[in-house]
Amino acid sequence: MRRRQRGESPMKTDLTRRQALLLLAQAAGSSAVAFQAARAFGFAADPGEAQPVQLRPLGERKRSVIILGAGISGLVSAYELQRAGYDVTLFEASGRLGGRNLTVRHGDVIDEAGNRQTCRFDDQPHLYFNAGPARIPAVHTGIMHYCRALGVEMELFSNHNKNCFTQDDDAFGGKPMRIREVEADARGFMAELLAKTLPGAGLDQPFDAQDLERLRAFLKSYGDLDHNYRYRGSARAGYAAGGALEPGVIRDPLAFRELLRTTFTTGPLNWRDMPWPDHGAMNFAEGEDQAPAMLTPRGGMDQIVQGFARALHCDIRLGAHVQRVTLGEDGVDIDYRQDGELRSARGDYCLNCIPTHLMTGIANNFPVDYNWALGTAQPGKMFKIGLQASERFWEAEGIYAGISWTRQDITQIWYPQQGIFARKGIVLGAYAWDPAIIDRFAPLDHTQRLAKALAEGERVHPHGYTRYMENGVSICWHRMNHMMGCNSHWSAEGLERGYPILSQPAGRHYMMGDQLSLLSGWQEGAVRSAWRALEDIERREHAAAV
Amino acid sequence: MRRRQRGESPMKTDLTRRQALLLLAQAAGSSAVAFQAARAFGFAADPGEAQPVQLRPLGERKRSVIILGAGISGLVSAYELQRAGYDVTLFEASGRLGGRNLTVRHGDVIDEAGNRQTCRFDDQPHLYFNAGPARIPAVHTGIMHYCRALGVEMELFSNHNKNCFTQDDDAFGGKPMRIREVEADARGFMAELLAKTLPGAGLDQPFDAQDLERLRAFLKSYGDLDHNYRYRGSARAGYAAGGALEPGVIRDPLAFRELLRTTFTTGPLNWRDMPWPDHGAMNFAEGEDQAPAMLTPRGGMDQIVQGFARALHCDIRLGAHVQRVTLGEDGVDIDYRQDGELRSARGDYCLNCIPTHLMTGIANNFPVDYNWALGTAQPGKMFKIGLQASERFWEAEGIYAGISWTRQDITQIWYPQQGIFARKGIVLGAYAWDPAIIDRFAPLDHTQRLAKALAEGERVHPHGYTRYMENGVSICWHRMNHMMGCNSHWSAEGLERGYPILSQPAGRHYMMGDQLSLLSGWQEGAVRSAWRALEDIERREHAAAV
Structure with a gap:
């Protein structure tokens, strides 16, 4: 069996002829021609993209x-x-x-062993919950190929929204912080620190004076440093005041030490036992398969x-x-x-x-x-909760789509990109992949799971969370009938x-x-x-x- | 006249009463209640958000x-x-x-003095060009308020797509590089360099041994460093091969020196004369008003x-x-x-x-x-070109929405988030704000402008650009009748x-x-x-x- 390696450039081997045939077959007006041409030129979405x-x-x-x-x-x-x-x-x-490609709507049954539920979301087109896969990175050219071939309408999906929150009991007194503020300050301090230590840096690669000057310019731009290469706070963190009719007032930066007290910046967030890279949540959307462009089918996966x-x-x-x-x-x-x-x-x-x-x-x-x-092959576990909110309170907090992070068991809260400005919305109220966390959710009955998710969500949205939530569904994928794992x-x-x-x-x-x-x-x-x-x-x- | 400062917290002063009245007036089922409640709790989209x-x-x-x-x-x-x-x-x-809120479609007239054009885009709903404002940051709560009040359907807009290109004649031999690769490597080298110089760093803030350990963890996660805090390349840059059926092969990192040769990383990109912050394009989407969530009305601004x-x-x-x-x-x-x-x-x-x-x-x-x-008040200048492409060739290159950057005069290429997978699409083929650049475009007639934009765009998409472009519109805002500036x-x-x-x-x-x-x-x-x-x-x- 032929084992194709990504990057092997199939055009140069046995596929040239097939491709030429395909080009001929599909010529004259087919929009697929650009796709084939791009591949023929060796300039596909990813150098390793599969044909x-x-x-x-x-x-x-x-x-x-x-x-x-x-x-x-x-x-x-x-x-x-x-x-x-x-x-x-x-x-x-x-x-x-569909298998685990499961979009839950009004009246759908969650066929979890011992926890069979019927979804009580209102019956409206935007009130759905992707209980399985929910996003597609553009680099996943195989599934994108079928979305395209099948006429599935796509819209952008957001992993990274700076207006979302990060909440960690170990930092900032457990107060939810805007990702915007944490990121701007972490970048600023890092850049400042490096600018300061540069004279003593032992650079492996040959660096001349001009390179060093460029590196300083890079750090200045990267961290939004002042002309002395100091970080004094940044508009990137959001203004403390002004900015529209009056000059914007820069916030005081957070303390660097405090910024490092949360796993949001320093590393693994609830996935320390998983065989995944140990990137902190702040860097989650840098990942090869989590970075923009991320997409999702309009109307549900x-x-x-x-x-x-x-x-x-x-x-x-x-x-x-x-x-x-x-x-x-x-x-x-x-x-x-x-x-x-x-x-x-x-x-x-x-x-x-x-x-x-x-x-x-x-x-x-x-x-x-x-x-x-x-x-x-070891079966894995995943746990998700979808919640119907009576009002899109997160939009009142400036959040449209994206993900908030917490070190509590719910791990994440996702806000829907569909139905912006509608009255109600479906929030992902928990998404756990750490087996230890899932083992705490799994034995609970559905009502208990929701109660736990609401109590934890309230810590991320202390000004109102539980009171907006009308109903929900919970899914332990390793207990779903006909799956019993994922x-x-x-x-x-x-x-x-x-x-x-x-x-x-x-x-x-x-x-x-x-x-x-x-x-x-x-x-x-x-x-x-x-x-x-x-x-x-x-x-x-x-x-x-x- | 009352001059409200953002962050002044109007709730605590003369607006309490008005707000209470408003809450009463709008009670019972209005989805505006969440918005008012959020503000009453002092937890609005932005601490300085205007009422x-x-x-x-x-x-x-x-x-x-x-x-x-x-x-x-x-x-x-x-x-x-x-x-x-x-x-x-x-x-x-x-x-x-609408003023400069101008969405151009089939048959519309561009009323530029001396350059009157009629738009020849095909007559299809997704073939439009936002010639004026094209995006709305979620922190712009005033205009978002009206989008909401007027029932304008919104979708996500993308400033930052790692699959887009950066092209600069001063770096990488002028070859367009995926932003994904440049960013991953720049972050990696920066983090490695700081990890290496840390022992000698003169930290202003008190840092104990545990803090230093956390800082190292942060750098590791931030730059995707190995266990010795060295940057050896990262999957974040996209695999050289594999990753689906075979283990992914990490690319060799680009040379740090080379990464610093482009203003994409080091600083001002064509806006050096503008009174704007001099952040490099790589950091553009960190900006307070350019960071996600960015939105745009579905169907045109x-x-x-x-x-x-x-x-x-x-x-x-x-x-x-x-x-x-x-x-x-x-x-x-x-x-x-x-x-x-x-x-x-x-x-x-x-x-x-x-x-x-x-x-x-x-x-x-x-x-x-x-x-x-x-x-x-000094009138400014802006220049934009919209191009109709016969095929969405950028999607064949893995690009869905987002912005490519070049140091050529066109400065940017934007790809549409609307109409993904459709046959044709409207690309922004130039967006210049540097007055010196605009002064090079402005004297050209429409045909010459397009020719210049196509020749430059070809450098960003060397495997096919001009041949896909069917027609276009060009707009010098400082020459638009009834405006003559912006x-x-x-x-x-x-x-x-x-x-x-x-x-x-x-x-x-x-x-x-x-x-x-x-x-x-x-x-x-x-x-x-x-x-x-x-x-x-x-x-x-x-x-x-x-």
Whole structure:
């Protein structure tokens, strides 16, 4: 199987011809031409950007594919295979398409084991909650490709809003501080400190006098230093007074020591146990997949699912519980239970995005090492709460979209970019990824979870929070039926030995889903893992023809 | 006249009563309650946020007000006075409302002296160009108040997109660089350098060993340093390869020296002659009025004007050219020319937003110091080009909204947040505020301007720019009829002596507009200057009644 590396520049190898064909096929007025041209010139969104999978039509041949699971990887696979003329059957255990791409609205049921809830949000278009993925970085060109292809309308999403708050009991007496103020002052002090110590700096790279002068200019601009390279506060922190009709009055800077007392500036924020980089929340939106441009479908993340649903005309079987997967010489058989009956199906190929930790409990005849590898992926946990507010009180505080941070268990509060100026709004009232925190939320019943989230949110918005909140939904993803986990991650050994095994097919059976990528928890991981499987099928089907 | 200072906390003084009344009046279900409550708690968007003007109803009395100019300050004034029962007549020299709030669409005429153009954009809702103001910072609570009150739908606007480019002939051989890469590396080197020099740093504030440890943690997180506090490159710069199915490969960092060779990092970018802070473009979106959240009306900035137009039912006279303003004991007379006839009108008050540099040429009987003060405001210049692209090629390069920077004369390229994934789009192809640059564009005819902008844009998008561009509009604001300038600024003497004089009424005549604020060029300045005048009228009318 071809393992494409990002940055490998597929244009220079076997894709040149395919691409040329594509260009010809899509010429004359298609807006896709710019995309293809950009890639042909080696100037795509990301030097390592993947080429969208292109399956050539089967022609006269008949090929059947069984897809297990209707999450994003399953939907992508069904869509691409159907286009190329494959006979596709999509099996899904739950009663809906989308998997963790779940947008909750009025009347929707949260199918959490032991905590089944019905969403009581008002029935209005802007009152929705993306309980699963909620944002797409522009660098995730795979899922963006489908948003575009499916006509999903996109709008900007904001990870970073300087008017939002950071709240930490260890700093500023626990008072919520505007991110604007904390950032401006932290930058200022850092720049001043470096400007001061520069004469003694042992610079590795050769620096002459002009370079040093430029470095000082950089620091001045970076930290908003005065002409003596001192930080005396900055308008960037927001004026203390004036600024419109009278000259703006600069705030007194916060104390540098105090700024460093919070993990917002110094480092890991509730994710110290996670295998993620330990960047402080202040630097969260610097991340390769969290920096602008971030986008989100207008009307909810499930617009992507609905786009696929519109495009698919293959056989989709909901409520189908896979009981056994049997690899054969020329195909794959499955046994499944649907409507109380045990049934079976057969495909020339099987694409499987059942969570690995569930798949280990399903009867199969996989090779021993394949089954062993399934056990090396660790299911993760995520916890979210969505709250309906009777008024968009955050907008009265100057907050439009973006994220507030706290070291309390709720970790974050997100404000909606949809429905600005409407009366009501849906706030994300908790988003925890630290397993220790989730273990404190999970055992609580729904009412208790909300009470905890409201009490903590009140610390971030002490002038009014609980009193605006009308109802909410809470979701422990590791307790959601048909999932029982999310955001799989690999042990060191799993990554080294298990992941490569599962990235290859076992006979005509492929594992996929975000779990089979290094972008776990991202829809992009689902897309890319599907493409890897589809490219292998393409290779098998057309190896002789090229 | 009352001069409200931001941060003065009006709640504690004479507004308590008014506010209480307002709360009562608006109780029971109005979404404005949260806004009032937030302010009552002293927790508004900005500690210095102005209270929206509240004119009490006139009751039985009759009062007439003449408003000169239908820009934002004129529209705000007409709207507020009309609500309070004043008899309002609005005179506008041009044929349209909005002043510099100008959204250009298919068929619109650009009324530039000597460069009259008709916009040839296709006739589609997303193909518009905000030729004047194009963004609103959330901290501009005055104009946001009207967006809200008028039901203007808002969406996020992006000043800062890491996928955009910076291009400078002095650095990286003139090659356009992703902002993502430049920023990540500049932060990394800065943090590393400071971490290295820390032991010798003479810290002003008392720092103990624990503080120093926290500072190191901060630097590590800030610059994405390794465990030895060295910068070895960062995923934040975008991977060189991998990251989805294979581990991401970190890019080699750029050379620190090279990073400092561009004004993108070190300082003023083409605005060195402007009275603005000299922050480099890299830090542009740190600014108090350029940092997120930034917003813009969905469908074009003139949605605000259309909102006012819907709400106004006062007498509006377009094509009315003021010839004389005569202050009287009990009112103000104006002579104006309309439809070839000389006419006159009289008001108990006159609110005047005619540009000061035009007002100096209009006959009047103002006090000598008032006329002198009019001359102390200096008209500014701004230049913009809007281009229609046949394809949204920037999206193929991973750019969705945001700004690219170049040291060439076009200075900036903006990409539209509206119409993502549509086929065509309107790009801002030049935005110059440096007078020296504008003086190079202004003498060119429209075709020459476009040619210059395309040639320069090609340097930022060397893989395709000109070939996508179908047509465009160019606007020199200082040559637009009925304006002949924009973004007034004050000499030091003007600010000290002229501005205070013009901030006061001359008899019953008030100057206003963004020119009469310290937020020149911002709609917020127009709103706040109007409020200042209206509050003074309120005081005069109700002084005895309170």
